[in-house]
Amino acid sequence: MTNSKDKDKVISSIAVSFLFIGFIWLIKIFEIYTGFDLVTFGVYPRKVSGLIGVLTSPLIHSDFSHLVSNSITLFVLMFVLFYTYRKSAIRVFFIVYIFSGLSVWILGRPAYHIGASGLVYGLLSYLFFIGVLRKDRRSIALSLLVTFLYGGLVWGVLPIDPKVSFESHLLGAIAGAVCALLFRKTDPVIKYDWEYEDEEEEDGEDDENNDGFYLEEDAKQTSFDEDIYYDEVLEKLKKKGNKDK
Secondary structure (H helix, E strand, O other), X not given: OHHHHHHXXXXXXXXXXXXXXXXXXXXXXXXXXXXXXXXXXXXXOOOHHHXXXXXXXXXXOOOHHHHHHHHHXXXXXXXXXXXXXXXXXXXXXXXXXXXXXXXXXXXXXOOOEOOOHHHHHHHHHHHHHHHHHHXXXXXXXXXXXXXXXXXXXXXXXXXOOOOOOHHHHHHHHHHHHHHHHHOOOOOOOOOOHHHHHHHHHHXXXXXXXXXXXXXXXXXXXXXXXXXXXXXXHHHHHHHHHHHHO
């Protein structure tokens, strides 16, 4: 039953990620074959007409290299999000999607901002900070994995290249961090079998230590009116305890 559920989670997570990425590719193909320039559907800060970009800008890319770069990273991050944090995944996705675009409209430079980079940075930030805040083994491991794979992207939040919308990166990352704070307790902590085995071993060691403590206490409370030494009494109590087990 567990394997079946896990398989369903994998399939559904891949499907959601693939459908979204596929939709972005269809839009780019449509743009190429029709010759219709979709850049004007990006976010243009502080213009009413630019508000449409809050919904459409993550779907538009300047060229195929831009699209490929975002697609691969976004697919991985979406899969991890929807597979691992199923209860909060949809809310996190849409909050990052809307907040990153809306905040760019308020704070961004006067130019068209396009691409799914804000979403990429938002999900990356969420997956990193949720591990820091939750502190369970799986979340921490995923946080470290994401950092290892995409830690170099952190430089994208700085205004290094004037042609790159660092505002989308930075504000998307902030949205992801806020979501991690809001939803840190939403998804249950899932443990693997080996984690339960480790806990059982630790409990067993604690029980043995406690047994030793109680045996010593029993020995101390034993009457020493007869000519019996403390160590002998303790040894007898230990043997008795082993027989009872």
